[in-house]
Amino acid sequence: MIKLEQIKKQYDLGGTKVTALKDVSIEINRGDYAAIMGPSGSGKSTLMHILGILDTATGGRYFLEDYDITALPDMEQARIRNKHFGFIFQSFNLFPELSAVENVMLPMSYAGVPYKARKEKAVQLLHEVGLEHRMTHLPTMLSGGEQQRVAIARSLSNDPDLILADEPTGNLPSDKGEEIMKILESLNRRGVTVVMVTHNPEQGRRAGYIIELRDGALIKGSPDPEVSRV
């Protein structure tokens, strides 16, 4: 589904160059449940941003379904992010001005879904993550776990092929984190490809596929032979 070839990312800080990624080549297949692991500053978020075409690499090539999308015009990038990717963040990143249901509706408006249809879909998705009684609540009225579940519902609104989750449980107590993990795992069982950044070795083990980075370099990038794939 996705193939990265020799991806490099360098930041130019007025003369001194910071290398965030060094020749990272990975492959992610449909149905994979991958965990990106590594110490802080090792380039995990940078890799996620490049995977999600929020950022462009300074070297290497990016293939999506065999199409080279290394350099796409802005409008195309936006369309792919909107229709094919779903993002989940450590700090939830809900819009505080919008209610839970409106937050879930937002990506569908970019896909051109009419108001009634996107409202219906959002309600249904919030049901699925167990928030049917929180539809009209503003994010500030929700607990962290609830906010992250709204964010998951939002990431699913356009039926994405790939969920990109950057430390989705990082800001949650372990029991709430476990709820999120369960949701992601059940999504994966339904066929959604999931790529998740995590510090938690237990969570890494549960993913069938570990991508480990150190100082921007890939040190482990194939399905872990010691862990059976889900």
Place this chain on the structure above:
Amino acid sequence: MYNEAVKIILRRFRDRSLESGLLIIALALGIGVFTAGLSLIMNTAAYSNEIMKSPVYKEIVVSTRGEADEMETPVSEKPARETAILTQADLDAAELAPNVAWAYVQNHNRLHLISPGLTDEAPPGMMMPTEDNTEEEQITNFRGFQQISDEDLAAAQRDSNIILSELDEISGYSVTPQFFNSWEIDSANGSLFSEADLTGTDNIIILGSDLAELLAGDKMPEADLLGKKLLSREGYQTIIGILDPVSDIFDKSFFSPYKDLTGGMSGFKNMFMNTQLRFAVDDSEQLYETASLLSSWFTNRFGENQIVISNPRAEAEQLIARNTGIGVLILFLSAAGFFIALVNVSNILMSRVLRMKKNVGILMALGSSKRGIMKLFLTEALMLAISGSIAGAVFAIPLSSYMREAAGITSGSWIYIAIGAVFAGVLTGLFGLIPSRQFMKIDPAQAMRSA
């Protein structure tokens, strides 16, 4: 296009009501003042153009010194009453000034009408000038009011040819026939008078269109007024014509043939009601030359400092130049105020860009293109521009009418307010564009990392 992203902007706007309110007020003030300034200068120009078309501004007015000074000079400094008396014969001055198209007399006049109930009061003809009487009363008393007995009045009431009006007093002008030529006035009914009528002994009058309507009332068609006699203390006035509508003032007036006064009364009368001569030219360019030709003619005849030759156009032009100067200054100041408001708007919007940075990153992750982001913040700028323009126009309307009043502009168009507000709104939109361009530069990956 009302969607969830627009909702974010609207609700942010609402949640920061103080900041948003101040922003709109600043804009409204800037736009309002600017619009009022623009409207003032446009109205001044339009009004000046309009009034300059009036025949009044193609004339030289000749009057005696005393009358011209009356308004401006304190009583103690008034020169001894002049000996110069202008008469119709002085219109001959026109022969020396080749550009004069029409020369005529136009004096204010009044008729005191007699209404059916009036005989209950003291007979007006008996009133004598006393020290308590105003000058005007003295004048009217000396004009040869006629006594009207009860029998006369009763007879007049029975005569269907005589009009008794409820109006106390009507005002109008004594004119010589070229007055009608100069103003290009025609009669709608009946006739105008001619040179011959100036020497006649009959009292004849012509009515302005509004006055005719007033006198005819519901009792008769206006045309039936012709040939009838209007009873006034100044005697019976035979109505010989009714004019086409011309202008507000003339339509409410009557016109009688000017007659030079002769005999003992004339000197006294002319002290207060001096004759004004008017010399009209075809082309206003010729006014200055004509004025100097007339000046030498009158100086020759009456001596230095007896006669005042005035050029209303020159005076009006001076006034217009002054008003325009003030208008330009006001426009400049208001434009400066507006500019400062715009810079502030731009600044506040710019700081919003920084505060919205993370949100921009999230929106892009969720599928917005850079153009979508740009459109979103343009919506915000547009909202500001539109609400600022509307509030500004509302604010400009009373301000503009006040300024117009102060500048002495009696007519004016609201269209300039509309144009000004739209123009200011467009400028605001453009200034709102500056910060929204900054959004285009935001790198979503960077934005996601920002707090």
